[in-house]
Each structure stands twice: as C-alpha cells, then as structure tokens.
Amino acid sequence: MKTIDTKGQLCPAPLILAKKGIQEAAAGEEIEILTDNETSFHNLKNYLKELKLKPTIRTEGNVHMLTINKTEVISDFPSPESFCANPTSTNFVVAIKSEFMGTGDDEIGHFLMEAFLDSLNESDKLPSAILLYNSGVKIALKETVTARSLQTLENIGIPIYACGKCLEYYKIKDLIAVGMVSNMFAITKHLTEAGHIIYP
Amino acid sequence: MTSSSFDLLSTCASGGCSAKLNPAALTDLLSSIPLIKDARIMVDIETHDDAGVYRLNDDTALIVTTDFFPPVCSDAFTFGQIAAANALSDIYAMGGTPLLSLNLTMFPSKDIPLEVLRNILAGGQEKINESGAFTMGGHTIDDNPPKYGLAVVGTVHPDKLITNAGLKAGQLLVLTKPLGVGVLMAAQRMGLADKAAYNLALEQMKMLNKAGAVCMQQFGVKGATDVTGFGLLGHALKMAEASDVSIQISLGSLPVLPQVISLLESGCIPGAAFRNADFVKKHVFYTPTCSVEQKMLACDAQTSGGLLMAVDTDKANDLIAALKIFHPQACIIGEVTSRRSKSIYCH
DSSP, X not given: OEEEEOTTOOTTHHHHHHHHHHHHSOTTOEXXXXXXXHHHHHHHHHHHHHTTOOOEEEEETTEEEEEEEGGGSSSSSOOHHHHHHOTTSOOEEEEEOSXXXXXXXXXXXXXXXXXXXXXXXXXXXXXXXXXXXXXXGGGGBTTOHHHHHHHHHHHTTOOEEEEHHHHHHTTXXXXXXXXXXXXXXXXXXXXXXXXXXXOO | OOGGGOOGGGGOSSOGGGGSOOHHHHHHXXXXXXXXXXXXXXXXXXXTOSSEEEEOSSSOXXXXXXXXXXXXXXXXXXXXXXXXXXXXXXXXXXXXXXXEEEEEEEOOTTTSOHHHHHHHHHHHHHHHHHHTOEEEEEEEEOOSSOEEEEEEEEEEOGGGOOBTTOOOTTOEEEEOSOBOHHHHHHHHHTTOSOHHHHHHHHHHHHSOSHHHHHHHHHTTOOEEEEOOTTHHHHHHHHHHHHHTOEEEXXXXXXXXXXXXXXXXXXXXXXXXXXXXXXXXXXXEEEOTTOOHHHHHHHHOOOSSOOEEEEEOGGGHHHHHHHHHTTOTTOEEEEEEESOOSXXXXXX
C-alpha cells in the first residue's frame, strides 16, 4: 500500500501529489490519499472521478482517506482518442441518414424511426455517438416524438451531431431542439473511427 | 526589507479573481434585496452583465463598473497594471470608452513599506493613462492583505452598446486572449511555473482590451463579455442565458498559454476551476471525447482575461485578422445555436 499524505497542504498541491503517486504506483497496488482540508477533499473526489477512478472514502476526525486500486487504472489513463481509435473495441455509432426507417411508405418509415429510438433508449448497449445527416436531421425538430427520445439519450451523455449544411439546406436550423450543429469533418471522423456503424 | 524586493504574494493565500465570493451564494443573497427600476437603466444586475449602463440622452450612455482584488503577482507595479487593466476591461466588454476612474485601495501601512503602495498606484495609473481615462481620486483603507482596483465610468453611444444579451443563433464565437492564467498563477505559487510562460501570463493580464473593443465596434458585434473569475464556461453560460441561445464550444480549439496543458496533466488545477466547474455543471453537455484537462482549462478563472464575442459568419475572418494585430492567438472557438436543453455544448 502506498500512502500519499497531503495533510496541511492546500489545492492544487494535493492533486499534484495524488496524480504523481498514482502514476508511480505499481499495477495492483493500493493507494491511499490523505487530506485534512475540506476543499481539497472535495476537489480530490471530483478529480479522481474525472480520471475514472472510484475511491473508497473513510473519515477519521478531520482526516479524509481516499483509497483507490491501481488495477482500476486501465493502461495508465488512455486518452479519449485512443478509445475511439481502437477498431476492436465494441463502440458503435448510430448514423441516421433519413427521417424514415427503411424503404417503403413514409408513414410506416416515420413510425419505425420513433420505435427505433425508443428501443435504443431501452437497450443496455448504447452508442458512442448519434449522427444525423440529410433528412435524418429532421428527427431532431422541436415538438417531435423523436426529438424527445434523442433528448433522453443526450441526457445520459450520448453526443448527438446534426449536419449543419443539411439543417441549412432544409431551412430548419432554428427549429432543431436537441444535439449539436456539426460538420462533415466531425461526422466523417466518427464514421471512420467507429468500431461499427448502425444504419437504422 | 526594501520596497523593491517586497513580495506581494507573501501577503495572501489566494489571489486575483480566485478571491471572488462563491457566485451561487452571492446570487442567492442578492435575490432578497430588491432594486428600484428606472426606464433609463439600459443594463442592470439582472442579466449578470459586466457593468451597469444608464442612458443619459440619445447620444450618450454611461457605463459604471468596479473591480478590485488582492495581489496576483510579486511585483507591486505589475500588480497595479493588472488590477487596473482588469477593472477597465468591463467598460471595453460593453463596447465603451473609459472616461473617469477612482482608485480603490486597501493597504497595511504598518506591515509593508509605503513605497510599495506608490508602485501599485503608479502601475495602475500607467494603464489608466493608456486607456485615456482621467483619475479623479480614490479611497484608501488601512487593511491587510492589500487590495487594489478601480471604479470606472465609461461612455458609449446607446445604439452601440454591447451586452451579454446580444448573441444571435448562427454567429461565431471569438476569444481574444489565450486561457490558463489561473493555472500558471497557481503553478508560480508552488514554484512549478516556467519563467517564460509565467511572464507571458503577466504580459497578457496587463494588456488592455481596448483594441478588442475597437474591433467589436468596427465589425458590428452586439454580444460580448470579458472572461474573468468564472472562467470561459461561466461567462459563456451567462451570455447564453441572457441571449436565450445555446453555445457550442470546441475545447480542442481553445487558445492556451504555454506549459498550461502539461501543468493541468500533472494535477495543477486551481480550486477556482473546480468551483467554476461545479457552478456550470448542470448547464453544460460535455462529449465523452472532452478530456479532464480541456474541461478544467475551460473553467480556469482568468484575471484580466480576453473578450469573448459573437460575430456574424460573413465578418468573422476580417474580425480575426484585425484582432490578430494585437492578440496573435485570437481565434474562433465555437458558435451560437438556437436554444437547446443545455446552455453550453462542449465537444
């Protein structure tokens, strides 16, 4: 067990000591970080959470102890890019290229799209991004059932990228309710870096 | 100890805009104190703008603002320059020209040689002179640690007023100065800052937002603010809410001072950045690709930071070219969209 004692120190010193200690610790090693400052304690908790580490917390008197295990650290803080760049990973994106699901009557196509987004919300496998282009951007329009489903997905952290050119072409830029206005560069990047792509 | 070697940073634990009171607590407390309305008041506290604005007549509106804080650096003259540039900035952020200023000073005369006070005021006066404003006096209290800043009156044509509420969907967002001042000041206190990087931060804090204000008027900017203690996201949030729009920011394109990213990676994140991150959390969507360092940079408290402005897309390139003469790192960092469920989207 490695102990990082930051008692008596103010931010950002405890964070610097914690980060250094975590990097230096051997794989599988338990790391305990001590602080007696409430603000530092709060910031350390937030910082470790951002680093995707889940500390166990104990408090004795005015000393807080945050314990983490180095095995929780996946290959020493992979960058978000390295996650996306890994083609063998199970990450997938949903690319919606039309406001209708499948080919056939528009009414059933529209209904199917609503049903697809509902199912996606219920699914235990969630996409790393949802891309909307061509008439697909119309499913993000205000006061639609599909926009409400997309909002639920965004609320749990899934980024939604709507093609800006398409919004301009259909003259609906001011009418979309959910997602970010994006461009072909970003959309292409997501398509090329996805483990696989779902076209509903 | 001689006055020239006196280290002002030895007088306080946290400096600059980091010394601001918790914004949530302040908003809560102020809500219980109603203010009297007047038809001539063009901007009051309600939209959380940079300064108050009062229409005198059809040609002139007065802009009033104040800002002061404890030392942000060791050298007295430099501290004076930075504090004055920071206080004057609120006038520029509203598109105005500084006219009159008053010195607001707190100084422990028994603990620090009076020569240090002279140097603080001389540094401030240099910046007031550069702005073209006139010093009309001031007020000094014997108090520890020292604090310095200005109350400033500026003018603007009522039709040329620039506010937090002037953003329009479809516009592009431009930031004039690089971020990371708060990180470098924290690193300096811990002896971790590179001399060159820290000096750049000081130079940038001393720089008036005067040229930025001139450029804004030249290119018809109607919505802007200066980035200070609440960080880029805190100030962007206020603009989005006042303008009833959402803002998209590309965290990867934020201009940044040297060494700041590696300092953030090593855990050198000032407490104020966490406070700001907490404050904006409910209103911000971060895509999973945003790194902790990028988020913290966007929440880093700036002292005398740059102008954040929204410009029509067809004028953006010319505006950037004009700004770059004075602010080489000025660039487009995002765009304004119609209102969504979140005020800010970071990607």
